[in-house]
Amino acid sequence: MNLFLLTNPLLEAYSGADPFGKGIFLSLLLLSxxxxxxxxxxxxxxxxxRAKGRQLITTFEKKRHHPLGLETSTLNHPYASLYxxxxxxxxxxxxxxxxxLQERVPATLSSSDVEQLDTYLQSxxxxxxxxxEKNLFVLSTIVSLAPFLGLxxxxxxxxxxxxxxxxGTGAIQSNTAMLGGLxxxxxxxxxxxxxxIPALVGYNYLKASTSQFAKEMEDFSQIMLANxxxxxxxxxxx
Numbered sequence: 001m002n003l004f005l006l007t008n009p010l011l012e013a014y015s016g017a018d019p020f021g022k023g024i025f026l027s028l029l030l031l032s033x034x035x036x037x038x039x040x041x042x043x044x045x046x047x048x049x050r051a052k053g054r055q056l057i058t059t060f061e062k063k064r065h066h067p068l069g070l071e072t073s074t075l076n077h078p079y080a081s082l083y084x085x086x087x088x089x090x091x092x093x094x095x096x097x098x099x100x101l102q103e104r105v106p107a108t109l110s111s112s113d114v115e116q117l118d119t120y121l122q123s124x125x126x127x128x129x130x131x132x133e134k135n136l137f138v139l140s141t142i143v144s145l146a147p148f149l150g151l152x153x154x155x156x157x158x159x160x161x162x163x164x165x166x167x168g169t170g171a172i173q174s175n176t177a178m179l180g181g182l183x184x185x186x187x188x189x190x191x192x193x194x195x196x197i198p199a200l201v202g203y204n205y206l207k208a209s210t211s212q213f214a215k216e217m218e219d220f221s222q223i224m225l226a227n228x229x230x231x232x233x234x235x236x237x238x
Contacts, residue, residue: 013187016180018160024153024188031142031149032195038138039202046132046209050216053079057220060227067227078128078213082221085124089117090228109232117228121221129214136210139203143196150192157185 014025056072056079063069068087072080090109093116098107109117161181 009183010187010191013183017157017184017187021153021156021160021184021188024149024156025191028146028149028188028191028195031146031199034138035142035195035199035202038135039198039206042132042136042206043209046206046213049077049079050213052077053216053220056080056083060224064227065231067224067231078132078217079220081128082121082124082217083224085120086117086221086224086228089120090232093117094232107232109229114225114229114233118225121225125214125217125221128217129210132210132213136203136206139199139206142199143203146192146196146199148192150189150196153188153192154185157181157183157188160184 010025014022017025052075056070056075059070060067060083068090070083070087072083072087075084093109093113094107097109097113158181164181
């Protein structure tokens with residue numbers, strides 16, 4: 001392991017770089033760390049939400065004849081947020097209709113009530129999607145920024161190489177300086193690509209995963225709304 005670190009081309013390029021070049025290397029390292037932090041946080045968050053969502057869907061299907069009877073107020077995940085939105089507003093509308101009818105008949109939901117519930121669900125769904133997409137801009141920024149930082153290091157390394165060659169401080173010293181400058185130039189290019197490629201893959205994966213997750217939540221919201229409508233929809237006589 002120690003031998004690998006000592007002979008690693010990127011570490012050798014870093015050790016031979018000037019302060020500005022080392023700053024570029026360290027900036028790329030920070031971008032790499034940021035990439036993995038954002039990706040793992042989003043990946044684990046979606047994995048947890050999907051697992052909890054499957055549990056809630058299973059429970060809801062078992063009690064679909066009593067769609068407002070689940071206790072999810074203490075749960076904290078996107079599926080629970082959708083259900084809590086539906087439950088709270090449906091109960092509010094039922095209570096309002098019950099007051100209007102003066103409890104002479106069981107409270108029901110009119111067509112406008114169902115449409116209103118759908119609007120509430122869509123609003124909550126939009127909020128949850130925005131939460132899932134939060135900080136994804138970091139990955140897209142790193143995808144664009146890392147190669148440019150690598151290119152900056154490349155240009156800077158080549159400039160240092162020509163500067164040392166023009167100084168003409170001896171063949172051996174010139175060769176050493178030239179190789180050091182070229183090593184930094186190529187090292188920052190490679191490091192920039194090593195940062196940008198995982199960020200690009202991670203960004204595309206999370207965007208696709210978020211889109212699929214949003215579709216699954218929308219399907220669940222429509223299933224819930226259909227069950228509530230089936231149980232509480234007002235029968236309209238013509």
